[in-house]
Every structure is written in structure tokens, then in C-alpha cells.
Amino acid sequence: MSDKIKQLAPQIWSEIQKANHILLCCHVRPDLDSVGSNLAMKLTLDSLGKQSTLISGDDPPLDSVKFLKSFEEIESRSFPQTELQDYDLFISIDISAPSQITRQTELRFPIGIKTINIDHHKTNISFGDINLVENKMISSSEMAYQLIYQNNPELINSDIATCLFVGIWGDSGGFKFEGTTSETFATASDLVKRGAESWQSVSKLTQIGFKNILVFGKTLSLAQNYFNGGVVITKIPLSYFLEQDITGEKVSDTKNTVAFFLSQCTEAVITAVIYEYEPRRINISLRSNNPNKFLDVTKIATAFAVGGGHARAAGAKIENSTVDEAEKEILKTIQKIYPDLGQP
Known part of the structure; x- marks a missing residue:
């Protein structure tokens, strides 16, 4: 159990207890960890009798996890479309910076309501009133598990356990990424004991x-x-x-599959998938999965105006560009940051 979570858990649960209406929000282009951790927290708040609202944020929620309990309760609206005066607490989970909450406007904190920032990204800028940032953990879902467990282990029923398992499975790359520890496996084991639909969820998530x-x-x-x-x-x-005719979430599904297979290349120390998800809007998915030589891809991602993530898995966005132009920028950036790689 994380010492930092042990230290801050009483303060966080005290703020939750005092709150009348709590806001939750998935990050931009939500992944399994974002949806899983936020749904788990909403279900926990519901079981405690707290009024809460989970919004999708800028992008639609992932259809691939619509089997999760209360998925249909995720409200499809962005943070700027939300009347903050209706809430007295914002719990930000799996979000490293305000730019990951929305890109529709520039958010500046404080925002008028208390903010609890719960995240595992090393690029987190601690924008909350309470900042629970634990970058040694593989996922925010693992953090949410420990936070809920600190309050009352019996709160983690089969529905919450399934949400948390999906989030951990997603951000650990199916328990393959560096940072997957014995504690990660112990958490997953306990979630299965509590009724998480583990193999059933993985089977659904790996269909293409x-x-x-x-x-x-x-x-x-x-x-x-x-x-x-x-x-x-x-x-x-x-x-x-x-x-x-692939649109919406299916674009991300395809990219994720390509990124996974590309990252298995034995000769490569860095792999990148550059994809255009809207006209002249580019997303770059970076991986460093070579067990013999590891390079921190967040250094590449954060060289762009919008970029971040983890040492072995990061991403960036480029506006008003083509995939060919973006490739040139990526090659130039890699050469600048890692000159020992030589010439492209």
C-alpha cells in the first residue's frame, strides 16, 4: 500500500464526505484507465449515498467498455459545457494537466471549486488543491483501488472490481509494461476474488x-x-x-492494435504510429518496449505543444499537419533528443 495514499486518504475522504455534488471527468480521448477508474469512483460514491456526475469530456466515452456497470450514466458533454456552480468538489482522476481535461479552452486552476487530483503520470503538474500523484504505479485504477480500500475494502463489489481490473489491464498493457509490480498482480488477484469479470472483460476488449x-x-x-x-x-x-468507414472510437482501436504490434519489433528501441484522426489533426503514439535498451519517450512527446504520458508509452498531438509532415517532425525531434542513435 502506497505511503502517500495512506497519508492523503483520510483528507480525501473527508472532502468527499463534506461535498454535496461531486464532478468526475474522463480525460481527452479517454482510455481504459480513464474510464475504468472514473466509473469505479462513481460507483463507490453512489454506494456511499453521494450525488455525483461523470462526464465524458471532449470526446465520446469508449464503446468498447459499454459492458461496465453504469457506463450509460456517463454524460456526453465537455468540461466547458458544465456549470461548475452546480458542484462543490471536482475529483480529477488519471489527468496530468488541465489540457488533458479539455482542449476547447484554456483552463486555469483554481476553478472555484475544490479539486482533488489523483494521477500516476510523471508529467502531472499538481494542479489540484489536494494532489495525490504516485508515478510509480502502473495505473490510476490501481491508485483508486488503494484509495477505496483505505476507506472500506467491502465497498469494492464485483462491479467496481471489474471497472478497476479493466483500467489496470489497459494501462499495464495486459500486465506486460514496465511498472507492473507484484503489488499490481496482488491487486488484480484481489479484484478477481471480489468478483471482477477478468477473462470475460479481456475477451471483449481484444475483439477487432x-x-x-x-x-x-x-x-x-x-x-x-x-x-x-x-x-x-x-x-x-x-x-x-x-x-x-471507420470513425470515432474505432479509429483509436485500430491505432492501439497497430501500436501494440509495432512495439514488439525486436530491433526497434522506439516505435511510433502517426495517425490522422480528423482532417489535418495528427496524433502520435510512441512506445519503447525493447527489453535490452530503453529510451524515455516522454522526452519526445513533451517536445511538442501537446504531449505527455509515461517513459515507455507516450503520445503527442500536432495541429494543422499531415502524417508525412508529422513524421519529419518526429524524426527531427528524436535525432535532437537522442543524438547517439545517429542519422535517420
């Missing part, structure tokens, strides 16, 4: 549609290596998705 497979195959076939094979990059222009 035929159209996604077509884009997946085409994209992998176009992968290129640079820096004497040390960097492998592939690109997915928007046209690839449109050809197969």
Missing part, C-alpha cells in the same frame, strides 16, 4: 472488426525503419479509415 483488420494490415505493411533500424514508424492517413 474485419474492417479494422484491413486497415491494420495495410498500415503495418507500410512501416519504415530509421536510425539503422532503431526507430520504426508507420503512418495512417485519415483516408485509410474513411475507406473502411
Whole structure:
């Protein structure tokens, strides 16, 4: 159990107890950890009789986790569309900075209501009134588990356990990423004991549609290596998705599958998937998964105006660009940050 969580848990639960209406929000382009940890917290608050609202944020909630309890209660609206005067506490989970809450406007904290910041990203800027940041943990869902456990272990029923398991599984890369510890496995084990639908959830989350497979195959076939094979990059222009009528969350699903397989390349120390999710709006997914040589990809991601993440898995966004232009920027940035890799 984290000493920091032990220290701050009483203060956090005290603020929750005092609050009348609590706001929760998924981060921009929410992943499994974002949805899982926030849904688990909402279910916990519900069981305590606290009024709470979970909003999707800028982007729609992930359809792939619609099997999770209370998924349908996630309200599809952004943070700027929310009347903050209706709330007296904002619990920000799995969000490293205000730019991850919304990109529709520039948020400046404090925002007029007390904010509890619960996160595991090393790039977290501690923007809350209470900042529970534990970057040695693999996921915010693992943090949420410990926080709820500190209050009352019996609060973690099968529905909450499933949400937390999904979040941990997602951010640990299926328990493969560095940072997955014995405590992570112990947490997962306890969640299964408490009724988490573990294998059932993983089975649902790893399904992929035929159209996604077509884009997946085409994209992998176009992968290129640079820096004497040390960097492998592939690109997915928007046209690839449109050809197969892939939109919304399915775009992210395809990217995640490509990013996973690309990261398994034995020669590469850095892999990148550059994809266009809207016209001239580029997302870059970076990985460093080589067990023999590790490079911190957050250094690359944070070189861009919008970027962050973890040492082995990070991302960045580029506006008003093409995938080819973004590739040139990525290569230039990698060469600048890691000159020992040589020439592209």
C-alpha cells in the first residue's frame, strides 16, 4: 500500500464526505484507465449515498467498455459545457494537466471549486488543491483501488472490481509494461476474488472488426525503419479509415492494435504510429518496449505543444499537419533528443 495514499486518504475522504455534488471527468480521448477508474469512483460514491456526475469530456466515452456497470450514466458533454456552480468538489482522476481535461479552452486552476487530483503520470503538474500523484504505479485504477480500500475494502463489489481490473489491464498493457509490480498482480488477484469479470472483460476488449483488420494490415505493411533500424514508424492517413468507414472510437482501436504490434519489433528501441484522426489533426503514439535498451519517450512527446504520458508509452498531438509532415517532425525531434542513435 502506497505511503502517500495512506497519508492523503483520510483528507480525501473527508472532502468527499463534506461535498454535496461531486464532478468526475474522463480525460481527452479517454482510455481504459480513464474510464475504468472514473466509473469505479462513481460507483463507490453512489454506494456511499453521494450525488455525483461523470462526464465524458471532449470526446465520446469508449464503446468498447459499454459492458461496465453504469457506463450509460456517463454524460456526453465537455468540461466547458458544465456549470461548475452546480458542484462543490471536482475529483480529477488519471489527468496530468488541465489540457488533458479539455482542449476547447484554456483552463486555469483554481476553478472555484475544490479539486482533488489523483494521477500516476510523471508529467502531472499538481494542479489540484489536494494532489495525490504516485508515478510509480502502473495505473490510476490501481491508485483508486488503494484509495477505496483505505476507506472500506467491502465497498469494492464485483462491479467496481471489474471497472478497476479493466483500467489496470489497459494501462499495464495486459500486465506486460514496465511498472507492473507484484503489488499490481496482488491487486488484480484481489479484484478477481471480489468478483471482477477478468477473462470475460479481456475477451471483449481484444475483439477487432474485419474492417479494422484491413486497415491494420495495410498500415503495418507500410512501416519504415530509421536510425539503422532503431526507430520504426508507420503512418495512417485519415483516408485509410474513411475507406473502411471507420470513425470515432474505432479509429483509436485500430491505432492501439497497430501500436501494440509495432512495439514488439525486436530491433526497434522506439516505435511510433502517426495517425490522422480528423482532417489535418495528427496524433502520435510512441512506445519503447525493447527489453535490452530503453529510451524515455516522454522526452519526445513533451517536445511538442501537446504531449505527455509515461517513459515507455507516450503520445503527442500536432495541429494543422499531415502524417508525412508529422513524421519529419518526429524524426527531427528524436535525432535532437537522442543524438547517439545517429542519422535517420
